[in-house]
Amino acid sequence: MNILFVKNMVCNRCIMVVQDELEKLGMDFTSIKLGEVTLTKELTSDERNSLENVLVPLGFEVIDDKKSRIIEKIKNTIIDLVHHQDNDSKNNLSDILSKELNHDYNYLSNLFSEVEGTTIEKYFIAQKIEKIKELLVYDELSLSEIADRLNYSSVAYLSNQFKKVTGLTPSHFKQIREDRRKPLDKV
Numbered sequence: 124m125n126i127l128f129v130k131n132m133v134c135n136r137c138i139m140v141v142q143d144e145l146e147k148l149g150m151d152f153t154s155i156k157l158g159e160v161t162l163t164k165e166l167t168s169d170e171r172n173s174l175e176n177v178l179v180p181l182g183f184e185v186i187d188d189k190k191s192r193i194i195e196k197i198k199n200t201i202i203d204l205v206h207h208q209d210n211d212s213k214n215n216l217s218d219i220l221s222k223e224l225n226h227d228y229n230y231l232s233n234l235f236s237e238v239e240g241t242t243i244e245k246y247f248i249a250q251k252i253e254k255i256k257e258l259l260v261y262d263e264l265s266l267s268e269i270a271d272r273l274n275y276s277s278v279a280y281l282s283n284q285f286k287k288v289t290g291l292t293p294s295h296f297k298q299i300r301e302d303r304r305k306p307l308d309k310v
Contacts (some may be wrong), residue, residue: 130184157199205250
């Protein structure tokens with residue numbers, strides 16, 4: 124088995140696109156998840172070039188070096204945690220990342236900061252804020268339910284963090300989004 128690491132796979136649609144391209148190229152794989160494709164055999168250099176030629180225009184990139192793979196795995200773990208899991212886990216992020224990547228959190232944190240120019244914590248918060256925005260726009264959950272779903276200790280803490288990052292309160296953000304929508308009879 125050969126694992127191929129792919130940068131910028133951040134959602135289920137990305138997985139479908141990469142899967143479709145692999146199938147078009149006739150490349151056999153056993154699984155695809157965020158940032159990783161498990162192939163049944165090692166690719167030849169021609170196959171690898173063909174794959175890169177179709178993935179790069181779609182915004183993806185095959186990652187070769189170990190540090191980049193670790194960074195991508197950190198990002199994908201955080202994205203999966205925030206956007207794709209109803210996470211009722213009370214484990215802290217450092218424990219989750221250390222366990223998932225089999226590295227000491229200090230190493231991961233220093234590497235991430237060095238390469239990305241921001242901290243893992245700030246990246247995690249940014250992902251949570253994006254999820255909050257998405258949930259506010261859907262308008263299916265109360266702010267209290269959103270805070271609970273994303274493991275905030277209180278609505279006040281969520282609101283303060285949201286305002287610190289976006290410059291807006293969650294209710295103001297929601298109001299601005301609603302003001303931009305035109306009623307159907309005005310379209």
